[in-house]
Amino acid sequence: MVGDKVPVAIAVRGASGHSLAHARALCSLADENGVIEMIDALRSYQLNLSVRRHFQNDEKAGFDFAVAVWHPTEGPQQFRIHSYPTLPDFAPFELHSVEFLLACGSYFDSQALFDRGILPVRGDGHIWAKTKGAEIMDLMRATKADNLPGYEGEPFYAIGGHVDLASVTAEGASIERVRVWKDRIGRKIKPEVEEPAANVAGLNRQMRRAMRRRTA
Incomplete structure (x- = not known):
């Protein structure tokens, strides 16, 4: 999934229909409001209780995203965010900045x-x-x-x-x-x-x- 107007790409793992719609909404957010706004939205997942409740107990709505962006002032960046409490190394609902090869x-x-x-x-x-x-x-x-x-x-x-x-x-x-x-x-x-x-x-x-x- 990529942005139409801004440098954003999201690799998706999860229940295909739900996760793809979720990623598409994030790319649309970036197209309309910019890369920084999308990154801030993902960072808010950690503290947003309604978002956590929506995904936490619903495996079908779960998501696992690898996000690549070109930040307007900081250049290329890569992130990982997911909703699954069972995945090692990356806590759920936190936007993790990664500087190495990321493979799901x-x-x-x-x-x-x-x-x-x-x-x-x-x-x-x-x-x-x-x-x-x-x-x-x-x-x-x-x-x-x-x-x-x-x-x-x-x-x-x-x-x-x-x-x-x-x-x-x-x-x-x-x-x-x-x-x-x-x-x-x-x-x-x-x-x-x-x-x-x-x-x-x-x-x-x-x-x-x-x-x-x-x-x-």
């Missing part, structure tokens, strides 16, 4: 990524994210999740559909699709039996639709 999913140590040729980052960082960064998402997709908030069942494959790359600069935010998997809503994700993902970086929407029709 399987974690791979640096040596494992070096061994696979994904690290180090070389050349243009945007090109690396479109290629090697998408490979990291392939690895995460192939790893069963066991740490989702509110879930106590057996681990399962949780990453599906597609990969979008959001970029935030002083000029604004943009988003492009770089991976598409042949998952179907309502069916289990089974990466171990699927064909290789389609690399759609650089294709426009019409071209992606045509490709999906050919491979359906």
Whole structure:
């Protein structure tokens, strides 16, 4: 999710419909009132009892956001905020400033990524994210999740559909699709039996639709 007028991007994890609507409202707030106003709104969650009550006891309304912005005076910034009391390291409803790689999913140590040729980052960082960064998402997709908030069942494959790359600069935010998997809503994700993902970086929407029709 990205802002239309201001440099804001929000990566969403949670109950899809509720979380996406929540993120969309925050991006709209930023578009209308600026990045600083949106950051202040997120900071108010910690003390706003009505906000806490709304999310605390409702797993379906829960959210987990990674937020990237270009602050008008302080430059690029990254934050994490969520509503789940069971997540380690980050207290719920607090806007946490983070200066390191932030991943909501399987974690791979640096040596494992070096061994696979994904690290180090070389050349243009945007090109690396479109290629090697998408490979990291392939690895995460192939790893069963066991740490989702509110879930106590057996681990399962949780990453599906597609990969979008959001970029935030002083000029604004943009988003492009770089991976598409042949998952179907309502069916289990089974990466171990699927064909290789389609690399759609650089294709426009019409071209992606045509490709999906050919491979359906």
